[in-house]
Amino acid sequence: MKDFNKPPFKQKAVAIGFTLGVHIVAVVGLLYLGMSKPPEPPKKITTVLVKPEDLKPVTREVTEFDETAHENVAEHITQTAEPSVEPAPEIPTAAPPKPAEPPKADPQIAAQQALAAAKAQQLAEQKAADNAKRAQEQAKAAEAAKLKAQQEAKADAAKAKADATAKANADAAKRKADADAKAKAEKIRADALRKAEADKAKATATAKANADAKAKANAEAAKRKADADAKAKANADAAKRKADADAKAKANADAAKRKADADAKAKANAEAAKRKADADAKAKANAEAAKRKADADAKAKANAEAAKLKADADAKAKADAKAKADAEARERAAEEAKASSAKKAAEEAAQKKAEAKKIASTAKRDFENRIKRAWDTPSDSAGKTATARVTLTESGSVRSVIVNSSDPDMKASIEAAIRAAAPYPMPSDPDAKREAQSFTSTFKSSR
Structure with a gap:
C-alpha cells in the first residue's frame, strides 16, 4: 500500500529500491540455476554374466534395507587422487601348492544375486527419473520466478510512471498556485502602494490644515x-x-x-x-x-x-x-x-x-497638453471618459498613476501616455513645484 504520509520523492525512492531488490534476487536465482551442475544422467549398468563356479560362496547378511551399502555410498564418494600402486615386496615362497578344486556354485545364490542386480538397476533408473523430474520442476519454478519478476518490474515501472505523472501534476498545480499567490501579492502590493499614496496626500492636506x-x-x-x-x-x-x-x-x-x-x-x-x-x-x-x-x-x-x-x-x-x-x-x-x-x-x-498657484496651474495645463499629445486614443472608444490622478517627484518623474475608467484599453493607453510624457518640466519656485507635483486630469475620447 502506498504511504501517503511520506513525500513523493521518498515514495519513489522506496519503489525503485524495492524494484531493484526484486530484480537482483531474480538475477541471482537465475545465475545460480545456470551455474549449478546439471543432474547426472543415470549410470549405465552393465550386466556381466559369470559362471557360478567362479563365485566365492558369500553368506548374505539379512537387513531391513533392500539396497546395499556400496550402492548408497558410491554416489556420495568422490575419488580425489589416483591410488598409488607400490610394488609388492618379493617374498620368497615355496612352490605353490596344488590348487584346490573350487567348490561348486549354488544355483539358488546365483539367482538371488541376479535378482538383486536387476532390482538395483530398476532403483537406479527410478532415481534418475526422479532427478530429471526435479530438475524440470526447478527449471519451471525458475521460469515462473523470472516471469513474476518481469511482471513485478512492469508493475513497478507503471507505478513509478504513475507516481511521476502525479508528481508532475502536483508540481504543475504548485507552480500554478505559486503564480496565483505571486499575482495576488503583486495586486495587494499595488493596492497598498495606492493606499499609501492616498494616505500620504491626505496626511499632507491634514498637516497643512x-x-x-x-x-x-x-x-x-x-x-x-x-x-x-x-x-x-x-x-x-x-x-x-x-x-x-x-x-x-x-x-x-x-x-x-x-x-x-x-x-x-x-x-x-x-x-x-x-x-x-x-x-x-x-x-x-x-x-x-x-x-x-x-x-x-x-x-x-x-x-x-x-x-x-x-x-x-x-x-x-x-x-x-x-x-x-x-x-x-x-x-x-x-x-x-x-x-x-x-x-x-x-x-x-x-x-x-497666488503666484505659485498660478505657475503651478500653468505647469499642470502644460503637463495635460503634453500627455494628450502623447496619448494614442484607442479605437471604438468615442465618447468615453476617464480621470487620471498623477503624482510626480521633485525631478518630474512619475511616482504614481491612478486611472479611473470602465474601458481597460482606454485606461492602459492613458497610463502609457502619462509615463511616456515623463519627465515633466517642473517650475523653479519651490511652492509652485510642490503644488504641481500632483494633479488630476480628465480625458475624453473623440474616436
Whole structure:
C-alpha cells in the first residue's frame, strides 16, 4: 500500500529500491540455476554374466534395507587422487601348492544375486527419473520466478510512471498556485502602494490644515496677549494715578496738621504771654506784638511751603502724565508698525501663494497638453471618459498613476501616455513645484 504520509520523492525512492531488490534476487536465482551442475544422467549398468563356479560362496547378511551399502555410498564418494600402486615386496615362497578344486556354485545364490542386480538397476533408473523430474520442476519454478519478476518490474515501472505523472501534476498545480499567490501579492502590493499614496496626500492636506489652524491660533493668542498687556498697563496707570492722588491728599493732610500744631503752639504761647501779661502788661503788649508778627511770619512761611509742595506735586503729575503719554504713543507706534509689518507679510505671502498657484496651474495645463499629445486614443472608444490622478517627484518623474475608467484599453493607453510624457518640466519656485507635483486630469475620447 502506498504511504501517503511520506513525500513523493521518498515514495519513489522506496519503489525503485524495492524494484531493484526484486530484480537482483531474480538475477541471482537465475545465475545460480545456470551455474549449478546439471543432474547426472543415470549410470549405465552393465550386466556381466559369470559362471557360478567362479563365485566365492558369500553368506548374505539379512537387513531391513533392500539396497546395499556400496550402492548408497558410491554416489556420495568422490575419488580425489589416483591410488598409488607400490610394488609388492618379493617374498620368497615355496612352490605353490596344488590348487584346490573350487567348490561348486549354488544355483539358488546365483539367482538371488541376479535378482538383486536387476532390482538395483530398476532403483537406479527410478532415481534418475526422479532427478530429471526435479530438475524440470526447478527449471519451471525458475521460469515462473523470472516471469513474476518481469511482471513485478512492469508493475513497478507503471507505478513509478504513475507516481511521476502525479508528481508532475502536483508540481504543475504548485507552480500554478505559486503564480496565483505571486499575482495576488503583486495586486495587494499595488493596492497598498495606492493606499499609501492616498494616505500620504491626505496626511499632507491634514498637516497643512493643522499648520494653518496652528498659525491662526498663534495669531489669536498673540492678539489676546497684546490686549491683556494693554489692559494690565491701563490698570497700572490707574493705580499709579490713584497712588499720586493719595500722596497728594496725604501731603495736604500733613500740612493741615502742621498748621493745627502751629495754631496750638501759638495758642499756648498766647496763654503764656497772657499770664505773663498779667504780671507785666507792657511786656505782654510788646510780647503780643512780637508774637503777632512771629505768627504772621510763620503763617506766611507755612503757606509758602504748602504752595511749593502743591507746585511740586503738580509738576510731578504733569511729568508723569507726559511720560505716560509718550510711552503710550511709542507703544501704539510699535503696535501699528508690527500690525503693518504682519499685514504686509501676509499680503506678500498671499501674493506669493497666488503666484505659485498660478505657475503651478500653468505647469499642470502644460503637463495635460503634453500627455494628450502623447496619448494614442484607442479605437471604438468615442465618447468615453476617464480621470487620471498623477503624482510626480521633485525631478518630474512619475511616482504614481491612478486611472479611473470602465474601458481597460482606454485606461492602459492613458497610463502609457502619462509615463511616456515623463519627465515633466517642473517650475523653479519651490511652492509652485510642490503644488504641481500632483494633479488630476480628465480625458475624453473623440474616436
